[in-house]
Amino acid sequence: MKVKVVANILEANDRLAAENQKIFDELGVFVINLMSGPGAGKTSVLESTIKEVNGKIKIGVIEGDIAGDDDARRIEILNTPVVQINTGGACHLDANMIRVVMDDLPLKDIDLLFIENVGNLVCPAEFNVGEDIKVMLLSIAEGHDKPLKYPLMFQTSSALILNKIDLLPYTNADINKIKKDALSLNPKLKIFEVSCKTGEGISEWVNWLYSMVNNKP
Amino acid sequence: MHEVGIAQSILDIAVNTCKNNGYKKVDSVKVRIGKAAGLLPDSLIFAFETMRIGTEAENATLIIEEVPVSGICNSCKEKFSVDDPYIIQCPNCGNISLRIDTGRELNVSEVEVS
Numbered sequence: 319m320k321v322k323v324v325a326n327i328l329e330a331n332d333r334l335a336a337e338n339q340k341i342f343d344e345l346g347v348f349v350i351n352l353m354s355g356p357g358a359g360k361t362s363v364l365e366s367t368i369k370e371v372n373g374k375i376k377i378g379v380i381e382g383d384i385a386g387d388d389d390a391r392r393i394e395i396l397n398t399p400v401v402q403i404n405t406g407g408a409c410h411l412d413a414n415m416i417r418v419v420m421d422d423l424p425l426k427d428i429d430l431l432f433i434e435n436v437g438n439l440v441c442p443a444e445f446n447v448g449e450d451i452k453v454m455l456l457s458i459a460e461g462h463d464k465p466l467k468y469p470l471m472f473q474t475s476s477a478l479i480l481n482k483i484d485l486l487p488y489t490n491a492d493i494n495k496i497k498k499d500a501l502s503l504n505p506k507l508k509i510f511e512v513s514c515k516t517g518e519g520i521s522e523w524v525n526w527l528y529s530m531v532n533n534k535p
Numbered sequence: 536m537h538e539v540g541i542a543q544s545i546l547d548i549a550v551n552t553c554k555n556n557g558y559k560k561v562d563s564v565k566v567r568i569g570k571a572a573g574l575l576p577d578s579l580i581f582a583f584e585t586m587r588i589g590t591e592a593e594n595a596t597l598i599i600e601e602v603p604v605s606g607i608c609n610s611c612k613e614k615f616s617v618d619d620p621y622i623i624q625c626p627n628c629g630n631i632s633l634r635i636d637t638g639r640e641l642n643v644s645e646v647e648v649s
């Protein structure tokens with residue numbers, strides 16, 4: 319006998335993500351899901367951001383890694399509330415993992431929450447965790463072929479941070495090709511060119527963050 | 536990606552449907568997988584056939600209905616339906632403003648039980 323079903327296979331994660339988002343909305347927290355391949359500079363961008371913001375808005379961080387707490391310790395030194403998730407093997411964060419640690423942060427006192435995802439250019443793009451927007455990083459050292467090779471991440475992000483622009487003279491990466499291909503995948507993508515090492519471009523990125531936080535209904 | 540986790544979720548839905556309706560075994564499970572859902576049908580079948588062992592769906596067939604990426608161009612208003620998961624241009628006029636209606640499905644649509 320055939321039983322008709324309409325069951326969304328990812329329903330559990332999507333439902334949890336919506337519940338997480340409701341909690342964040344009620345507490346007035348703007349949430350960014352920060353993604354990139356390993357070593358592109360997510361934690362460095364957070365460090366540069368926190369220093370540039372300098373308390374003007376209150377930042378909190380959820381760190382996601384397979385193992386270790388290096389990233390959380392770097393954020394902690396900057397007097398910023400942070401919790402570390404260890405996935406133990408899972409290649410991306412999901413809504414349930416965020417739900418479990420949310421209460422460990424003083425959300426009422428946070429304006430902007432960064433969820434630093436596991437370093438991975440594939441899977442994080444497929445899972446919502448309750449964020450307002452996804453932002454991705456690509457470093458110059460990764461080369462200019464990445465947008466066309468990993469289209470989904472570029473398509474689901476609201477902004478792309480091109481990091482390590484100080485390395486441009488030392489690599490063959492064509493930054494114009496990166497921008498052209500990324501925009502062809504996602505014409506609305508906002509692109510920031512930064513160097514966490516030299517500080518170049520950080521204030522433009524931070525000004526955009528202020529506008530996103532202020533425009534949260 | 537994640538065909539194993541998806542296969543587990545499909546199995547859970549199928550077995551629960553079987554039990555909730557008072558039946559003993561799952562004979563087949565029909566799923567709708569969008570072309571832009573990021574799954575490889577062969578990998579999904581492989582994962583499903585591994586994970587069904589020892590469950591009420593031990594001998595169940597997984598039937599995959601692939602759903603194309605379809606929608607309408609916001610510029611020329613022509614409808615399109617393609618197998619390309621990353622379509623960004625209207626096949627008719629080349630405009631990039633598209634309304635995508637189908638293609639990212641990941642649903643169980645029917646469970647055959649006995």
